[in-house]
Amino acid sequence: MTQxxxxxxxxxxxxxxxxxxxxxxxxxxxxxxWNTENYGAPLSDQDPYGAAPSGTFLNRVHSYEMQPDHGAxxxxxxxxSCLHCEDAPCVTVCPxxxxxxxxxxxxxxxxxxxxxxxxxCAWACPYGARELDAAEGVxxxxxxxxxxxxxxxxxxxxxxxxxxxxxxxxxxxxxxLGDPDSAVSQLVDRRGGMDLMPEQGTRPVNKxxxxxxxxxxxxxxxxxxxxxxxxxxxxxxxxxxDKTLEKR
Amino acid sequence: xxxxxxxIVFTTFSGLGFGLLVFLGLGYPAVSGWSAFAFFMIAYLCAxxxxxxxxxxxxxxxxxxxxxxxxxxxxxxxxxxxxxxALLTMSLYAAALVFWDTRIAALxxxxxxxxxxxxxxxxxxxxxxxxxxxxxxxATPALFLACALAxxxxxxxxxxxxxxxxxxxxAVQLAAWIIGDSxxxxxxxxxxxxxxxxxxxxxxxxxxxxxxxxxLLREFVHVVGRRHRTKLRIIAIGxxxxxxxxxxLVPFSHWLAGLxxxxxxxxxxxxRWLFFAEAEHVVGLYYGKR
Numbered sequence: 001m002t003q004x005x006x007x008x009x010x011x012x013x014x015x016x017x018x019x020x021x022x023x024x025x026x027x028x029x030x031x032x033x034w035n036t037e038n039y040g041a042p043l044s045d046q047d048p049y050g051a052a053p054s055g056t057f058l059n060r061v062h063s064y065e066m067q068p069d070h071g072a073x074x075x076x077x078x079x080x081s082c083l084h085c086e087d088a089p090c091v092t093v094c095p096x097x098x099x100x101x102x103x104x105x106x107x108x109x110x111x112x113x114x115x116x117x118x119x120x121c122a123w124a125c126p127y128g129a130r131e132l133d134a135a136e137g138v139x140x141x142x143x144x145x146x147x148x149x150x151x152x153x154x155x156x157x158x159x160x161x162x163x164x165x166x167x168x169x170x171x172x173x174x175x176x177l178g179d180p181d182s183a184v185s186q187l188v189d190r191r192g193g194m195d196l197m198p199e200q201g202t203r204p205v206n207k208x209x210x211x212x213x214x215x216x217x218x219x220x221x222x223x224x225x226x227x228x229x230x231x232x233x234x235x236x237x238x239x240x241x242d243k244t245l246e247k248r
Numbered sequence: 249x250x251x252x253x254x255x256i257v258f259t260t261f262s263g264l265g266f267g268l269l270v271f272l273g274l275g276y277p278a279v280s281g282w283s284a285f286a287f288f289m290i291a292y293l294c295a296x297x298x299x300x301x302x303x304x305x306x307x308x309x310x311x312x313x314x315x316x317x318x319x320x321x322x323x324x325x326x327x328x329x330x331x332x333x334a335l336l337t338m339s340l341y342a343a344a345l346v347f348w349d350t351r352i353a354a355l356x357x358x359x360x361x362x363x364x365x366x367x368x369x370x371x372x373x374x375x376x377x378x379x380x381x382x383x384x385x386x387a388t389p390a391l392f393l394a395c396a397l398a399x400x401x402x403x404x405x406x407x408x409x410x411x412x413x414x415x416x417x418x419a420v421q422l423a424a425w426i427i428g429d430s431x432x433x434x435x436x437x438x439x440x441x442x443x444x445x446x447x448x449x450x451x452x453x454x455x456x457x458x459x460x461x462x463x464l465l466r467e468f469v470h471v472v473g474r475r476h477r478t479k480l481r482i483i484a485i486g487x488x489x490x491x492x493x494x495x496x497l498v499p500f501s502h503w504l505a506g507l508x509x510x511x512x513x514x515x516x517x518x519x520r521w522l523f524f525a526e527a528e529h530v531v532g533l534y535y536g537k538r
Contacts, residue, residue, distance in 0.1 A: 003321045018445070028457070053460050060457035062534055064439075068449035075454060076445055080534065089378065095324035096314035114314055117307020120324055122467065123249075126379045126437070128531035131463040137307025194444040197530065199436045200378055208444055 004091055008106035011178030012144055013084050013205035014164065015187055019212045020171035023063055023077030027163035027172060031059040031081070031142075034162035039147040040112050044135035056133045058082070058142045059163055076211050079172070081163070082129035082142035083196065083204035084108050090121035090130060090141075098139070106178070106205060107146055112138045126200045149174075177205050249380065250470050251524035258302035259370060259523075260516050262331075263392060265295025266363040267400025269338050273360030276406050280349040288342040290403060292335070299331060323376055327369035334362035367396040374523075381435035382527045387424040394420040395488075395516055402492060402512055405505065411496050414512070418489030421519060425481060432528050432538070442533040453536025468529035469537045480522055488515025 035058055036042040045055035059081040067073045084101075088108050091099045098114035099121050101107070110121075115138040122130040122139065130141045145161035148154060158165060164172040175184035184207075187193070193207035234242050268291040272279075279287050303309045316332075318325040338359040344350045371392035374383040398417035401410040439453070440446020488511075495508035528538045 025457075054462055056463065057457075060462075062453065062457055063455035064443055064445055065452045065454040066445050066449035067452065074448055076443075078443060078445075092321040093324065093373075093376070095316075095318050095322040095328065096311070097318050098314075114311070115308065116311045116315060118315070118324065119305070119307070119467065120322075120373070122463075123377055123529070124379060126442075126530045128464040128468070128534060132307055132467075134463070139307075196444055197437055197441050199441055200530070210444060211448065 004086075004088060004101055005103045008086075008101070008103055008178070010105040010176045011084075011086070011205045012105045012107055012149070012175070013177045013184075013207070014081070014144075014161070015173040015175070015177075015184045015193060015207050015209060016079055017171040017173070017191075017209040018076045018078060019191075019209060020169050021061075021077040021079060022169045022171070023061055024168065025061050026166050026168060027079055028057060028059050028061055030162040030166035032057060034145060034148070035140075035143070039143055040110075041133060041136040041138060041140070043140060044133055046134050054134075056131045056140050058129075058131070058140060060128075071216055072214075074211065074214055079163070080127060080129070081206075082108060082144075083127055083202070083206040084142075084144065086203040086205060087201060089124040089126075089200075089202060093120045093124045095120070107144045108141070109143055109146065110139050110141055112136075115139050126197050126202065127204075144174075177207065249524045249527040249529060250467050251521050252305050254301045254304040256517060256520045256524065258298045259392070260298070260513065260520050261294045261301070262298030262370065263367055263396040263516070264399040264403065264513065265291045265293070265298060266331075266334065266366050267396035267398070268403040269295065269334065269363040269400070270360045270397065271400045271404035271406060271409075273338060273341065273356040273358075273363060275351060275353065275356060276404055276409075278351070280345050280351070282346075284342065284345040287404070288338070288346070291338075295331070295335065323369055323372040327366060327373060330362055330366040330369050334359060334366050337362055364393070364396075367392050378435075379530050380527045381431040381437070381530070382428040384435075385424075385427060385431060387420070387427050390420050391417075391424045395519075398489075399512055399516065402509055407496050407500065410508075411493055414489045414493050414496075418485055418493075421485060421488065428526070435530070437530045437533065439533045439536070442530065453534075456535055464531055465535065465537075469532045469535065470525055471537065474526055477522065477526060480518060484515050484518040484522060486515065487511045488519055491515070 032043055043056040047053050059079060062078040062080060064076050064078055065073050084106055088101055091101050091108060096114045096116055098111045100109060117132055117137040119132050122132060130139050133140050149159050151159060160174045164174045173184050173187060175182045177184055179185060188207045191209040193209050195204050272287055272291060303312055306312060315325055315328045319329050341352055341355045341359050344352050368389055371389040375388035378384050394417040398413035401413045439451040443451055445451050491511040492508035495504040532538045
């Protein structure tokens with residue numbers, strides 16, 4: 001059913017630490033690997049070894065530069081996947097009922113055998129979390145590794161999403177954001193976890209932890225203002241060296 | 249947004265077809281027998297042809313029937329129901345007119361209402377999307393309904409109605425452009441809200457996730473067409489409203505009426521191309537594009 005449940009028992013989701021993420025893209029690769037080999041249609045690539053490769057990914061890492069009014073610019077690596085929104089607009093637009101939000105844990109999933117590939121859910125998602133697979137013709141999205149987190153064939157420490165399991169920096173956390181006492185909820189409280197595009201009214205479950213403020217270096221050296229400037233037009237040996245090196 | 253030909257053809261021709269069905273359902277022109285057959289033939293070719301074109305953009309068209317199941321929440325599903333109900337009702341109404349020279353007025357009114365609802369549901373598919381601020385406005389249904397009624401009046405040969413409705417459609421189109429041009433800014437969604445990093449400083453996309461393109465960029469970030477937007481808008485409004493009105497204002501001739509229809513269709517196709525090409529999806533912000 002593409003009507004959203006009024007209440008979900010749990011709100012499983014991710015907490016992504018933008019302070020810790022080093023931008024290695026390991027989560028992108030492990031996500032692609034797990035989700036190509038397991039639940040649903042594989043994540044296809046088009047022209048993978050050619051001049052214009054392109055493919056389906058459920059998780060992509062952007063990098064942004066923030067330039068404050070004063071001081072040095074700061075860089076943040078920004079992994080982005082489905083936020084498993086409480087008011088998921090992708091679910092209600094679906095004409096076939098293929099998209100749904102689970103009552104038991106709040107995960108947003110696509111039933112691929114019902115999907116007609118109309119693409120409307122991807123249009124409705126503000127985050128670019130859904131991609132239509134060019135080979136299969138159905139919509140692909142993050143499943144929160146639903147085939148890992150309840151999988152009793154896996155060792156207990158592996159029962160978390162592939163991206164969380166693989167992150168070498170510990171920048172990704174998985175848990176129940178509906179439970180105020182869970183580790184992830186407390187982390188969000190402590191670090192001021194935020195929603196992406198709150199004005200879109202989607203109420204995302206996934207939260208992002210903002211980068212911590214950087215130290216400020218006010219002056220390079222107290223003596224710097226008294227140092228003589230470097231000669232603009234060299235003479236003698238340096239003039240010859242300068243001229244010689246100018247020639248190629 | 250990517251201006252896919254299948255969706256442009258679909259919205260233009262199904263709008264025209266259902267617009268004509270509205271007038272036929274109301275009894276304008278009062279046709280029967282073979283002339284009724286010709287009118288209904290044109291309406292069904294446009295409406296059904298448009299609906300068929302829309303299935304070409306589906307990844308799995310063989311499952312299209314499943315789109316009837318979610319009418320409680322999905323405008324796309326409601327559109328499917330309205331379209332089928334309108335076409336079935338109007339086929340009964342048309343059969344009575346063509347074969348028995350009988351006009352079942354009530355059936356025609358219901359069919360006209362269903363035809364108009366189909367156009368309204370189509371427009372709501374776009375108007376409901378908060379992610380495309382240009383579309384997320386009452387101007388979108390107003391535009392689709394005005395275009396469908398104007399085109400319908402023109403095809404139905406209702407000269408007086410057509411002149412008025414074409415003027416309205418032209419005015420609504422102008423208003424939609426003016427309102428739409430500031431919609432993205434008014435929506436309040438920026439790179440700062442998209443990334444949540446605005447409190448640190450002005451945000452700039454430093455590196456995209458991949459060196460190549462992807463589905464999101466192909467589908468949602470279409471910059472090429474906007475370069476010529478002013479020229480295309482003049483062409484669209486001229487062909488869609490001004491030329492047909494001029495053709496209808498001079499003494500009637502079939503040649504000029506034909507020219508008016510061709511010009512109107514060309515104008516609506518251009519305007520629909522712009523409708524998609526000019527629409528900016530908020531996901532572009534994550535890529536530092538719009």
